[in-house]
Amino acid sequence: MSGSQARLNAITAVNNFRATEKPLNFMEEKPTDLFGCNVFSDKVMKERLPKNVYKTLKRTMDKGEQMDPSIAETVANAMKDWAVSKGATHYTHVFYPLTGMTAEKHDGFLTPDGKGGAIAEFSGKLLIQGEPDASSFPSGGLRSTFEARGYTAWDVTNPAYIRENPNGTTLCIPTAFVSWTGEALDKKTPLLRSQQALNTQAQRVLKFFGKASDERVQSYAGPEQEYFLVDRNFVLNRPDLQLAGRTLFGAPSAKGQEMEDHYFGAIPPRVLSFMMEVERELYKLGVPVKTRHNEVAPGQFEIAPIYENSNLATDHNQMVMTTLKEVALRYGMVCLLHEKPFAGINGSGKHVNYSIGNASLGSLFDPGDTPHENMQFLVFCAAAIRAVHKYGPLLRATVASASNDHRLGANEAPPAIMSVYLGEQLADIFEQLKKGCAKSCKVKDELRVGVDTLPPLPMDAGDRNRTSPFAFTGNRFEFRAVGSNMSIAGPQVALNSMMAESLDYIATELDKCVKADLSNLNECVSKLLQDIVKKHEAVIFNGDGYSEAWHKEAVEKRGLANMRTTPEALPVLTSKEVVDLFTKYNVFSKRELESRQSIYLEQYVKTIMTEAQLVIKMSRTMIFPGAVRYQSQLAETCANLRAIGKDCVMVSLDDLTDKLRGMQKAANELEALLGHSSDDVLEEAKYMCNTVLPKMLEVRSFADALEGVVADDLWNLPSYQEMLFIK
Structure with missing residues (x-):
C-alpha cells in the first residue's frame, strides 16, 4: 500500500503496536468477585454503618423519603474510611452539567494536624454539598457571568464509587448540580424530579388494580452503546477527528458495509482485548454490562448492559463512555x-430500553401470557401510546443535536417522525379494543427449521421492526433515536413526564367513571382504552419507517410532525404544551426550559462553526497542496510529451484543475458566509443549518472527488479504507 509518509508511518505504527500494559491475568479474579468491588454498595453500607443509620438511609434510597441530615456525619466517616482503605487520597462530587459531559473537582482528604503531620478528614457537610463555579458551565441565562455560586447536592439514591488510576484512586460521589436560586443546571436534577412525578401518577392508577404501595414506581433504562474504534495514529493525522469527532472529508472505501460481513463477525483480537479490559473496569464499578459484538459498519462495535433504575443507568452510561475512551x-x-464519524456507512446510536415498575410488580409493560385479558398492562401500554402521540415533538427535541442530525432518518436510524411500533399481537389487540373489547390474541408458536437434530424454537408473537423510533420489544419500549454521544437523561425526563401526564389523565378519567364503586372497573377501563385508541391510533405504525410513502402518510394524513433538523426541533422545548407539561409536574420551570433551548441552540451553532472553520483550513492546508503538486506533475508530463513531439490530450489535468478551482471557490464562499452573525440564536442556528452546512458539503464534494484522482503518495489524510479496516 502506498501513501504519504505520514500515512505510511501511521500504518507502520499500527502494525508494530504493543499494548501499554501487561495482559490481564483473567484467572486471578472471578468476575463475580470483581463486580462492584469499588462501589460503596448496599453490602458495604450494611457492614460499615450502624443499624439505625443503615435503615434510615435505605428508606431514603428505596422509598424516596426525605433524608435525615443527622446521619450524614456517620455516613461520611464510613465512606471516607472505606475509600481510604481502597487507597483514595481525594474525593470528588461527580455531576452532569448541560455540556452533556461528566464534571468533577477533586479535593484531598488530608488536613494538616498542626504537629507536622496530617489526618484524613471528610465531614457530613462536605458529603452533602459541594460548591463548583456555576458561571463556568452553560446556564442559558439562569446565571450571569458574575453570579458564580452553584451547589452540588449528594444524590443518596446512587452509590458512591472508587475510580482507579495507575497513580491512585478517588472517591466519586454522585451529585445533582443546582444554582444558588435552586434552578437545575444539570441533567440529574430534572430526572429525579420526573421520577417523583411518574411514581405519584402511577400509584394512582395502580390503586384501581389493588397494587398501590409505598414501594416507588420508577423508570428503568438499558442503553445499548454503539461506538467506533480508530487507530490513534490515524486520528493524529486527521484534525477533523481530533476536534469535530467526525471526518469532514473522505471518499468512500471500495468496500464498506455492503457485504454485511462485519455485523456479529469474529471480533479482532486487539479489539477483543480492549473490550475485555473495558468490561473488567466496569465490573469494578458495578455496571452490569452484558453484551459485546461487532456492529454493522466496519470498525463499529457495541456494548450493552442489563437495564436498571434509570437514574443509576444514566450515571452508569456516563461511566461507560468515559471508560471506553480511557481504555x-x-x-x-x-x-x-x-x-x-464516517459518511456513507452506518452511524452510531444508543438504543434506550425503557420500562416502568418496581421490584415487586416487575415491568408494568409486561403483557403476560394473555395480554388481551391483562387490563393493567393494557392501561399502561395505552398511556405510552397516548404520551408519544401527544408529545412526539418533545421526544424528537430531546435527541436533537448537530451530530445526531446526520443520522436520524438515514438507513441505519429511525426517522425524525415519532411513531410507535406494537407488533402484530398488540396491534391486533388494540384494534379489537377500538371496536369495543379484546376477546383474543395471537398466540406464540413454535418454529421448526426442518432439521431433526435442532429443537423447536419458541416464536415471539410478532417480528421486530428496526425502522421504528419507539418500538415495543416484549416487556419494554425501545427508544432508538438517541444519539451515541448523548446523555440518556434528557429522553428519560421527557418519557417519565409524558407518562406521568398520561397516567394522570387515565386516573382522573377512571375516578370519574368508577366513582368509588370498583364493580364497574372493567367496563370503565374498556371504555377508556377504546377512547384512547380512537384518539391516538395515528401514532401506531408497524410498517417501514424509512419509506417515502410513510413519510408522506405520516405528515399529510396522520398529522405527525417531521422535524428533520435541530433548529426545527428545539423550539418545541418552549412551546406552550411542553411548558405546561413540565411545570405541572415540577420537572422544569419555564426559565429552565428556556435556558436549555438557548444552550442547545448555541451548542449547535458552535459545532457547525467549528466544523466550517476546519473545512476551510483542511481544504487549504492539507488537500490543496497535495493536489497542486499532482497538478504540477501532470503539467510537467504534458510538457515533456510535447517536447518530444508527442500529442498531449491531458483530460486528467483539465479535470483535476476544474476540481481544484471548484474547491477553492467553495471554500472562499464558505469563509465569507461565516461573517454572518445574529443576536437571535435560533436565527443563527437556522442560518448554519440552511446556508453554512450545504456550502461545507459543496467543499467536501470537490475534495472527495480529488481524493479519487490525486496520486496516493501525495494525499495527506488517512483514507476511509485505512481507518475502517486496519485494526
Whole structure:
C-alpha cells in the first residue's frame, strides 16, 4: 500500500503496536468477585454503618423519603474510611452539567494536624454539598457571568464509587448540580424530579388494580452503546477527528458495509482485548454490562448492559463512555462516540430500553401470557401510546443535536417522525379494543427449521421492526433515536413526564367513571382504552419507517410532525404544551426550559462553526497542496510529451484543475458566509443549518472527488479504507 509518509508511518505504527500494559491475568479474579468491588454498595453500607443509620438511609434510597441530615456525619466517616482503605487520597462530587459531559473537582482528604503531620478528614457537610463555579458551565441565562455560586447536592439514591488510576484512586460521589436560586443546571436534577412525578401518577392508577404501595414506581433504562474504534495514529493525522469527532472529508472505501460481513463477525483480537479490559473496569464499578459484538459498519462495535433504575443507568452510561475512551488509548486506539464519524456507512446510536415498575410488580409493560385479558398492562401500554402521540415533538427535541442530525432518518436510524411500533399481537389487540373489547390474541408458536437434530424454537408473537423510533420489544419500549454521544437523561425526563401526564389523565378519567364503586372497573377501563385508541391510533405504525410513502402518510394524513433538523426541533422545548407539561409536574420551570433551548441552540451553532472553520483550513492546508503538486506533475508530463513531439490530450489535468478551482471557490464562499452573525440564536442556528452546512458539503464534494484522482503518495489524510479496516 502506498501513501504519504505520514500515512505510511501511521500504518507502520499500527502494525508494530504493543499494548501499554501487561495482559490481564483473567484467572486471578472471578468476575463475580470483581463486580462492584469499588462501589460503596448496599453490602458495604450494611457492614460499615450502624443499624439505625443503615435503615434510615435505605428508606431514603428505596422509598424516596426525605433524608435525615443527622446521619450524614456517620455516613461520611464510613465512606471516607472505606475509600481510604481502597487507597483514595481525594474525593470528588461527580455531576452532569448541560455540556452533556461528566464534571468533577477533586479535593484531598488530608488536613494538616498542626504537629507536622496530617489526618484524613471528610465531614457530613462536605458529603452533602459541594460548591463548583456555576458561571463556568452553560446556564442559558439562569446565571450571569458574575453570579458564580452553584451547589452540588449528594444524590443518596446512587452509590458512591472508587475510580482507579495507575497513580491512585478517588472517591466519586454522585451529585445533582443546582444554582444558588435552586434552578437545575444539570441533567440529574430534572430526572429525579420526573421520577417523583411518574411514581405519584402511577400509584394512582395502580390503586384501581389493588397494587398501590409505598414501594416507588420508577423508570428503568438499558442503553445499548454503539461506538467506533480508530487507530490513534490515524486520528493524529486527521484534525477533523481530533476536534469535530467526525471526518469532514473522505471518499468512500471500495468496500464498506455492503457485504454485511462485519455485523456479529469474529471480533479482532486487539479489539477483543480492549473490550475485555473495558468490561473488567466496569465490573469494578458495578455496571452490569452484558453484551459485546461487532456492529454493522466496519470498525463499529457495541456494548450493552442489563437495564436498571434509570437514574443509576444514566450515571452508569456516563461511566461507560468515559471508560471506553480511557481504555481505548491503552490499546493505541481512539473511541469515537460521534453519531456519524464516517459518511456513507452506518452511524452510531444508543438504543434506550425503557420500562416502568418496581421490584415487586416487575415491568408494568409486561403483557403476560394473555395480554388481551391483562387490563393493567393494557392501561399502561395505552398511556405510552397516548404520551408519544401527544408529545412526539418533545421526544424528537430531546435527541436533537448537530451530530445526531446526520443520522436520524438515514438507513441505519429511525426517522425524525415519532411513531410507535406494537407488533402484530398488540396491534391486533388494540384494534379489537377500538371496536369495543379484546376477546383474543395471537398466540406464540413454535418454529421448526426442518432439521431433526435442532429443537423447536419458541416464536415471539410478532417480528421486530428496526425502522421504528419507539418500538415495543416484549416487556419494554425501545427508544432508538438517541444519539451515541448523548446523555440518556434528557429522553428519560421527557418519557417519565409524558407518562406521568398520561397516567394522570387515565386516573382522573377512571375516578370519574368508577366513582368509588370498583364493580364497574372493567367496563370503565374498556371504555377508556377504546377512547384512547380512537384518539391516538395515528401514532401506531408497524410498517417501514424509512419509506417515502410513510413519510408522506405520516405528515399529510396522520398529522405527525417531521422535524428533520435541530433548529426545527428545539423550539418545541418552549412551546406552550411542553411548558405546561413540565411545570405541572415540577420537572422544569419555564426559565429552565428556556435556558436549555438557548444552550442547545448555541451548542449547535458552535459545532457547525467549528466544523466550517476546519473545512476551510483542511481544504487549504492539507488537500490543496497535495493536489497542486499532482497538478504540477501532470503539467510537467504534458510538457515533456510535447517536447518530444508527442500529442498531449491531458483530460486528467483539465479535470483535476476544474476540481481544484471548484474547491477553492467553495471554500472562499464558505469563509465569507461565516461573517454572518445574529443576536437571535435560533436565527443563527437556522442560518448554519440552511446556508453554512450545504456550502461545507459543496467543499467536501470537490475534495472527495480529488481524493479519487490525486496520486496516493501525495494525499495527506488517512483514507476511509485505512481507518475502517486496519485494526
